[in-house]
Amino acid sequence: MGIEVPITLGILDGVVVAMVAALTALGLSLVFGIMRIVNVSHGEFYMLGAIIAWFVVTYLGSFLLALVLAPLAVGGLATAVERTILKKIRYDPESTIVATIGLLxxxxxxxxxxxxxYAREVSPPFYFRVDLGFFGYSGYKVGVAVISAILIAAVYLLIYKTRLGLFMRATQQDTEIAQAFGVPVRKVYTVSFALGAALAAAAGVLIVPIQQAYYLMGLDALLLSFIIVIVGGLGSIKGTLVAALIVGLLDGVVSVFFSPTLSRILSSLLVAGVILVRPRGLFGSGKTM
Amino acid sequence: MREIGSLPAIFHLSIIAALFVAQFILPPFHHSMLTRIMVLAAYASGYNILLGYTGLMSLGHAMLFSTGLYSVGLTILYLGFEPLAAFTVALISSLVISLLLGAITLRTSGVFFLIVTMIFSQVFYLTTLYFNNITYGDQGFVISQYLHPINMGFFQIDFADRTVKYNLSLLVFSVAFLLSLYVSRSPLGLVLAAIKENPDRAEMLGYNTYRYKLIAFALSGTIAGMSGAVYALVFSYIGSSLAFIHNSINPLLWTLLGGAGTTTGPLVGTMLMVYVIDVTSSFTESYLVVVGIALILIILGFPKGIVGSIRKRWLTWLP
Amino acid sequence: MASVEDVPLLETQGLSKRFAGLEAVKSVDLRLEKETVRAIIGPNGAGKTTLVNLISGRLKPTSGKIYYRGVDITNLPAHKRASMGIVYTFQIVSLFPSLTVFENVVLAVQRRLGRGILLRLDRDSVYRQSEKALELVGLEDEAELEAGALPYGHQRLLDIAMALALQPVLLILDEPTQGLSAGEIEKITDLVKKLSKNTTILLIEHNISVVMELAHKITVMADGSILAEGPPSEVEKDVRVQSIYLGV
Structure with a gap:
């Protein structure tokens, strides 16, 4: 056997990383698309998801409960932040950045x-190995990719098939016109910000049996989300997914041969390339960048 | 009109004079605090040229600060450079790196500019970790044993001497301080103010706004690099933590607290914050919570900062 | 062979601009003769503002060419065109509101007089010329106020003073009289008349009496195309123009 096994493993790990990162980045992208603000504490919402998962699993013994409670709690915190701080600074993009750095x-x-x-472990809710012929692969990791995909699909349906989603898209298009047509923009803002945070928290819960819970884990997730939304173009679900897969696979494969640090350096340099060639991202539609 | 004017000129020179005199009066603790504050205030003054004058919020200045820091550290450690030669290398490399970084990141605008500067700065940080066999990564290295005194004929500059450290800091601060005063009153500064207010209109007046933003970025970045270089000479420590994102957020916080767009704001903000953190870290480990709360409070209730508010209320002549 | 005199100051050939799904400007051929006042009129959405945005360089055309003094400027950025003398004033007043009135004008003057990217200049002549530009529109007494604090009409005058301070060769005015009082409109009309002796003016204007008073030639646009063109007396009689304006 040669290097096929580590490469296959790297690719599989890359896809898992990509799906979780896509989920996190989607939250960031959603908030930016609708509210035109960048939440720098987005990574901390992800970290909180992981930490809450550890508490719930340790004291209540249920991972499934963690997957429900953590997004709810973090969404609640985000609602409070949105109602108090962001509203007060009138969603000014730069003030929001400063305020959310403070929040971070x-x-x-x-x-x-x-x-x-400490970095604390949470054991996966289920163990089994997926037999791939010449080696096995963690069934939990496959589960993470699947659950992430389901959540992403759910967000897609929410945005394109529901009344709330219609309001969100209208607000994204033009806040003033949306308001004139009776869209409750204030509520849409609150819901979007909470939803974005909840997605990050869900991603944090899913990752914790693979990566452990640690109070500094947010920054990496934030930077990865930034890279993905820049490469994919903000506000595009498809772009987010494609960019997450590119970055995730790069990460997975490069990490097999070199260090994860190098893979992160390379994916960041991808950002430079994208900005030079397509300043709006691969799938960016926008007038925004 | 947009001339430096005698009142502001006297005001700025007296601040420098006061800082010079302070070294003879201050007890050792405050002496060393002020040494640190002046280097960091130089860094913040450079940051202010970008944020306060041009309206561009960068989260990548740690990279530029560290370019100066590592240029001095590595050339002294590995190439046996003399301090002055190492400093020259630091100035040139930070100019080159800021021009490159600016040329790429200024293709974006608004929050994207901020995100992209942050990403590149993180690449730089990760690079210092990746090559830890050269940079000693997080642990860092010390250059004091290689800093030989410079012989100036009748007297020596000994980098271990606290008076030398203090005056080096004062020197780099004065350069950054007077440069920002000069820029704020120059035709260039007026163009930067115009770009901050209404870039579209500035473009239609015939200004190549991209190029002016690049000039501001390069100036700001070179001052950051110069501060990093002096930091290395004065504190002798070179480590990855200074390239980390916290060190990009610091000048943002200091500048906002003191007052973005004012010449004295960065000094006031840096001084206050360095003392606040020193006081709080004596009874809590997590001084960063103070930074966090300070940022939120400033942006909620005090967006003009200390000097900005004073200028609006009382001293309208203040640059 | 055409002599230099025959080259129009500005010429567009097949100029088109398509926004997502909408063709705002359709293959427009426009020729501006030197030192004349050309008015562009037409209903809202006719593509007038898009057309002048293409000429000033704020927008890039989907297809077509723009020549200025016989030189192809289609791919030049807006600031280059401005420094070549194509000066545009925005439809909505656009100033630097927290700078003083004087500083606003200085910005225009120093761009022209400053040498090099760092704008080395002689302050005295910058100040003299800035004062002159303010006197021209009668704002000299408000020089030290913040531009944003001026009443609307005066902001419009300042906007025009900045344009004049650039000493334009081709001055594009996008609805300069919009929202002004009768007295202010008269002031601007007089100003444009004085200017037209040595400046080419392209004027978008809804106020028909202003157009009739100023324009040497009128271009009528509708649906992104040129519908009619000619001296005011002819255009006034044109049945198609009447149908657009009067709905008959």
Missing amino acids: YAIQQVVLATFGP
Whole structure:
């Protein structure tokens, strides 16, 4: 046997990473598309998801419950942030960035004070190995990819098939016109911000049996999301998925031969390439960038 | 009109004079605090040229600061450069790196500019970790044993001497401080202010706004690199943590707190924050929570910063 | 062989602009003669503003060419065109609101007088010329106010003062009298008349009496195309133009 096994493993891991990253990035992209703001504490919502999962699994013993509770709790926190801070600064893009940087530090330090500086493990809710002929692959990882895909599909359906989704798309197109047509823009903002945060938290829950919960894990997720939305183009679900797969596979395969650090350097350099060739991202429609 | 004017000129020179005199009066603790504050305030002043004057919010300045830092550190450690030669290398490399980084990132605008500068800065940080056999990564390295005194004929500049450290810091601060005063009153500064307010209109007046933003970026980045270089010479420590995102957020916080777009704001903001963190870190480990809350409070209730508010209320002549 | 005199100041050939699904400007051929006032009129959505945005370089055409003094400028960025003398004033007043009135004009003057990218210049002549530009529109007493604090009509005058301070060869005015009082309209009309002696003016205007008073030639646009063109007296009689304006 040569290098086929590690490469296949790398590709599979890459797809799993890609699906979770797509889920996280989708939340960021959604919030930007609708509210025109960048939430720098998005990675901390992801981290909170992982931390809450650890608490729920450890004290209540149910992973499924964690997958429900963490997004709800983080969504609730996001709602509070949106109602108090973001509303007060009138969603000004730069003020939002400063405020959410502040929030990033605050959340991180609160978690450090309560959860401690340790990386804690959560065991996967189910064990089985998928037999791929010459080697086995973690059934949980396959499960993560599948659940992420289901959640992404659910978001897609929400946006394109429901009344709320229609409101969201209308707000994304033109806030003022949407308001004139009776779209409750304020509510759409609150819901979108909470939904974006909840998606990040769900991704955090899903990743925790693979990567452990750690109070500094948010920044990496944030940067990965940034890379994905820049490469894929903001506001495009398809772009987010494709970019996440490119970045994830690059990460998976390069990590087999070199270090994960190098793969992150390479995927960041991909950003430089995209900006030079297509400043709006691969699938970006937008006037925005 | 947009001339420096005698009142502001005297005001700025007296601040430098006061900082110079302070070294003879201050007790050792505050002496060393001020040494640190002045280097960091130089960094913040450079940041302010981009944020306050041109309206561009970067989260990538840690990369530019560290370009200066590592240029000095690595040339002294591996090539045996003299401090002055190492400093020159730092200036040139930070100019080149800021021009390159600016040329790419300024193709985007608004929040994208911020995201992209952050990503590139993170690449730089990861690179310093990846080549840790050269850079010693997070642990870093110290160059004090290679910093030989410079012989100036009748006296020596010894980098271990605290008076030398203080005055080096004062020097780099004064350069950044006076440069930002000069720029704010120059035709160039007026164009930058115009780009900040209404880039479309500036373009239609015939200004190549991309090129002016690049000039502001390069100026800001070179000052950041110069501060990093002096930081290496004064504190002798070179490590990855200074290239991390926290060190990009720091000048943003200091500038906003003191007042973006004012010449004295970065000094005031840096001084206040360095002292606040020093006080709080004596009874809590997580001083970063102070940074976080400060950022939220400033943006909620105090967007003009300290000097910005003073200027609006009382001292309208303040640059 | 055409002599230099025959080359129009500005010429567009088959100029088109398509936005997602909508063709705002359809194959427009426009020729502007030197030192004349040309008015473009037409209903809302006729493509007038899009056309002048293409000429000033704020928008890139989907197809077609633009020549200025016989030189192809189709691919030049807006700031290059501005420094060649094509000066555009926005339909909606566009200033630097937190800078003073004087600084707004200085920005225009120093762009022309400043040497090199760092704009080395002689402050005295910049100030003199800035004052002159303000006097021309009667804003000299408000020089030290913040531009954003001016009443609307005065903001419009400042906008025009900035354009004049650039010493344009081709001045594009997009609805300069919109929202102004009768007195202010008269001031602008007089100004344009004075200017037209040595400047070519392209004027988008809804106020027909202003158009009739100023224009040497009128271009009528509808649905992105040129419908009619000629001296005011002829255009006035044109049945198709009447049908657009009067709905008959």
